Amino acid sequence: MGSIHRDDGNIRQRPAGITTVLLGDYRIEGFVSDSGVADYLGVPYAEIPARFRQARRIQSSKLKGTYDATRYGPICPQNIDVPRKWRDHLYQGIVSSDALLASEFECLNLNIYTPIECPGQPLPVFVWIHGGGWVVGDGGPEYDGNFLVQHSSKLGLPFIYVALNYRLGYFGFSYSKELRAEAVAAGEVPFANVGLYDQRLALMWVQENIHHFGGDRSNVTIAGESAGAWSVLAHLRSNAPLFRRAIIMSAPSLAPQGVEGAQRDFDGLLAFSGLDATASDRQKLDWLRNLSVNALLKVSPSSLIFPTWDPEWFGHEDSSLPLDKVGDFPNWCEGIIVGWTKDETALFGMVRGWNHWSIDMIQNAIRLAIPDMSLADEVLTAYNITNTPQDVKSALEGLIQFTSDGSFGSLMGSMRSYAATPISIYRFDQVDPFEQSPFLGYAYHALDNVFICRLPAVAGAEAPMQLRLTADAYTKSVCEFVHGRQPWVSSSSSQKIQSFNGFLTGLVEWTGLSQWSALATTADKAAMLERGARALMSIKAEQLC
Incomplete structure (x- = not known):
């Protein structure tokens, strides 16, 4: 790969303040933003040889020429993110991802934000892995890392922020015996999830190159939200020590899907696209690689695809275990922050119309999702979803709390049981206060993303004071943690967790999820409840009539 120049449809014009980093004979030209932060955007870290194949890390220091890093690079092709559209009010003044180009083969790039005035010693590095159900x-x-990096410098805790792109959907998470055989024949380790491997390659690129940007490769923290947070767990379970600390925001308590399920998905994709079942392995792979991007997107899952169990990646043997329940974390991990939002599933529920359901519909949904009628009735009672005199809003809140506990909150119980690694737990209690929001009054899934990035709607000068206080407390904890300080007491030695909630931010007593714990008294019951909580997020109103 020689020198690279792009003349694509950029969303940011080349500014006057150019800043340059040299990697040997390779010159990366970024710019200094209005925040006084050096931006290096769209920097490629790996190349994709073919659809579904493992990417190959770019050795940037061996390249020659100049790379224009003043514009965001292409992202992975994908369908519309409907829940994100419902949160536009949080992104005022921020360029939408819809404005970015998409490219299946040029999407492996990262965005690097550094303080313009670096101290003499190398800076810690914060690497962000985005969510979105893969x-x-x-x-x-x-x-955008400008606001957080600027704030870290103001606090006297400066660091470098790196946000990466990786392959999504079938582009990054297809697996089959045919693909495994192809990888083995090519002399590769046959990883089941090339999208996760993309992330690893990005972390390896950081290890190899971040010192050119003033970063300390021995002092890396990785962070992610939702699918990104589960990905952080996957890296912790992979025994690849490419970082020292981890922040896990709203990770679902999920096990990888089995290889049998992945094969069924692969075979179903072939059948749906019209290929005869008698085709050879080579014909199958060629057929799928010749499908257009749009054709593949049309048959892709709309909201979630499960990564596949991979004995080449994971260090444990029981493939049925959610990643939070595997056991202690490796000793090279020095600390973890993990947390969830109080009303996680309000995001998914409102998009599905839960706020228009009657009490009877909510009850029917729970009975449909939990086939054991006795257990379903226990859920209705424990979460106060009954026909006794109450308004439907209380039943809705019970539904949100149950599904939030089962899909996200239950992870906190397993995480607090590990004593070998310092683990600090938080709950994000700050609600969305904007009148135009369909999620008014809820602390829902992904709401904290805009706070950790300090976007103007919640941390700018015009933002409500309550939100600014939450953003300040949240990002101060992040800055301290990136610099190696566990920002509040480890959960294994205390009943206290941190609550982020404006004026009320502080440590609070937390003995666990009381209603959930009263129901999940055995492993079998807990598994049934977790399956039911997840199933509720895919039930449609017409199924309840």
Whole structure:
């Protein structure tokens, strides 16, 4: 790969203040933003040889020429992120990801933000892995690092922020015996999830190159939200020590899907696209690689695709275990922050119309999702979803709390049981106060993303004071943690967790999820409840009539 020049449809014009980093004979030209932060955007870290194949890390220091890093690079092709559209009010003044180009083969790039005035010693590094169910999302302008890096310098805790892109959907998470055989024949380790491997390659690129930007490769913290947070767990379980600390925001308590399920998905994709079942392995792979990007997107899952179990990646043997329940974390991990939002599933529920359901519909949904009628009735009672005199809003809140506990909150119980690694737990209690928001009054899934990035709607001069206080407390904890300080007491030695909630921010007593714990008294019951909580997020109103 020689010198690279792009003349694509950029969303940011080349500014006057150019800043340059040299990697040997390779010159990366970025710019200094209005925030006084050096931006190096769209820097490629790996190349994709063919659809579904493992990417190959770019050895940037061996390149020659100049790379224009003043514009965001392409993102992975994807369908529309509907829940994100409902949150436009949080992204005022931020360029939408819809404005970015998409490219299946040029999407492996990262965005680097550094303080313009670096101290003499190398700076810690914060690497962001975006969420989106492994089917949507990117590390672009909606995770703009300028505000957070600027704030870290103001606090006297400066660091470098890196946000990465990786392959999504079938482009990054297809697996089959045919693909495994192809990888083995090519002399590769046959990883099941090339999208996760993309992330690893990005972390390896950081290890190899971040010192050119003033970063300390021995002092890296990785962070992610939702699917990005589960990805952080996957890296912790992979025994690849490419970082020292981890921040896990709203990770679902999920096990990888089995290889049998991945094969069924692969075979179904072939059948749906019209290929005869008698085709050879080579014909199958060629057929799928010849499909257009749009054709593949049309048959892709709209909201979630499960990564596949991979004995080449994971260090444990029981493939049925959610990653939070595997056991202690490796000793090279020095600390973890993990947390969830109080009303996680309000995001998914409102998009599905839960706020228009009657009490009877909510009850029917729970009975449909939990086939054991006795257990379903226990859920209705424990979460106060009954026909006794109450308004439907209380039943809705019970539904949100149950599904939030089962899909996200239950992870906190397993995380607090590990004593070998310092683990600090938080709950994000700050609600969305904007009158135009369909999620008014809820602390829902992904709301904290705009706070950790300090976007203007919640941390700018015109933002409500309550939100600014939450953003300040949240990002101060992040800055301290990136600099190696566990920002509040480890959960294994205390009943206290941190609550982020404006004026009320502080440590609070937390003995666990009381209603959930009263129901999940055995492993089998807990598994049934977790399956039911997840199933509720895919039930449609017409199924309840």
